[in-house]
Amino acid sequence: MGKGRLYGLGVGPGDPELITIKALRYLRAAPVVAYYVGKEKRGNALSSAKPHLRADQIRLPLVYPVTGKKPEPPYDYEGVMRDFYDEAAEQVAAHLDAGRDVAALCEGDPFFYGSFMYLHDRLAERFETEVVPGVCSVVASASVLRTPLVYRDQRLQVIAGTLPEETLTRMLSEVEAAAIMKLGSNFEKVRRVIRALGLESRARYVERATMEGERIRDLAGIDPESVPYFSMILIPGERWRGQ
Ligand SMILES: C[S@@+](CC[C@H](N)C(=O)[O-])C[C@H]1O[C@@H](n2cnc3c(N)ncnc32)[C@H](O)[C@@H]1O
Incomplete structure (x- = not known):
């Protein structure tokens, strides 16, 4: 056989x-x-x-x-x-x-x-x-958030929230577009970095995209204790106005 x-x-x-x-x-x-x-x-x-x-x-x-x-x-x-x-x-x-x-x-x-x-x-x-x-969850999250992720020649960074704060700061300091995954207990650290870099108004958060219990929330109002592992922050590329 x-x-x-x-x-x-x-x-x-x-x-x-x-x-x-x-x-x-x-x-x-x-x-x-x-x-x-x-x-x-x-x-x-x-x-x-x-x-x-x-x-x-x-x-x-x-x-x-x-x-x-x-x-x-x-x-x-x-x-x-x-x-x-x-x-x-x-x-x-x-x-x-x-x-x-x-x-x-x-x-x-x-x-x-x-x-x-x-x-x-x-x-x-x-x-x-x-x-x-x-x-994959990155494109599913973009759809749920109704946000085009990358236009034209923009760069998309996929980043794990588990990385140290200094590494996240370095990676996001020249961000064009990013998906920050593996949040859970790393959420507060990631939010701190996003705030310090002045990116909060661009950042969008979703948990359990397309799953039962899907939730979209503003970064500001989130209780870090409530953030599940199946969540993501997207920083979409700036809207392309050329077309
Ligand atoms: C181990 S990775 C698995 C990724 C998966 N293989 C994919 O293609 O999307 C787990 C991470 O993916 C993200 N993730 C997976 N499914 C998700 C969903 N439905 N909504 C939001 N984030 C999700 C979360 O950031 C989570 O921490």
């Missing part, structure tokens, strides 16, 4: 209708559906894909050992996560070795900051693998 194929399927930013026709076809055909999920959480990728699943598909949850704020040393966060991804890859590999195709669900796009990459790194040389791109 041949080995199964691994599919990394971008399921989009939240709205189940924002999946591509191709990803949907592979999703419906796969006997095994794997997805990352936080402990006692529903899993965003699963929520997006759920309306499309068949009752007879095997579901393989890959449960993160840590969710929320990254624990400080001496907790070996990187080591724990490496072991987790090794173990997750072996769980997926067991199905592939048994000849079953596995559809790995990925929130947004698989290769755009997606945890599918860690499965890909471990399995793509052992098993036939195909990746189907998805609608």
Whole structure:
């Protein structure tokens, strides 16, 4: 019996209708559906894909050992996560070795900051693998905020809010347009930088774009404690008035 194929399927930013026709076809055909999920959480990728699943598909949850704020040393966060991804890859590999195709669900796009990459790194040389791109959260957020993101030859920076304050300040000091991701507990730091650089009037905030519970808020009124991980600040490029 041949080995199964691994599919990394971008399921989009939240709205189940924002999946591509191709990803949907592979999703419906796969006997095994794997997805990352936080402990006692529903899993965003699963929520997006759920309306499309068949009752007879095997579901393989890959449960993160840590969710929320990254624990400080001496907790070996990187080591724990490496072991987790090794173990997750072996769980997926067991199905592939048994000849079953596995559809790995990925929130947004698989290769755009997606945890599918860690499965890909471990399995793509052992098993036939195909990746189907998805609608990523940056463009979904721009649509929800109704703001064109970049005109003409403007530069777009994609920035992780997890970076140190000095790095964020340096990166944003010559911003043309930016998407600042991974907010959560980093929100206050990011807002401080945006204020210090005089960018607050240009910055737009959205949480859970296209998902249930989507919210758009002004930066000024946000309680940092209320900011979820699935949120983003966009600084759109200046409007092009030439056309
Ligand atoms: C690990 S990255 C995953 C990105 C994903 N693969 C993509 O293509 O968009 C997680 C970050 O993406 C952003 N994000 C993902 N989905 C989002 C959504 N629906 N609304 C706002 N931000 C989102 C948040 O900034 C979050 O911290």
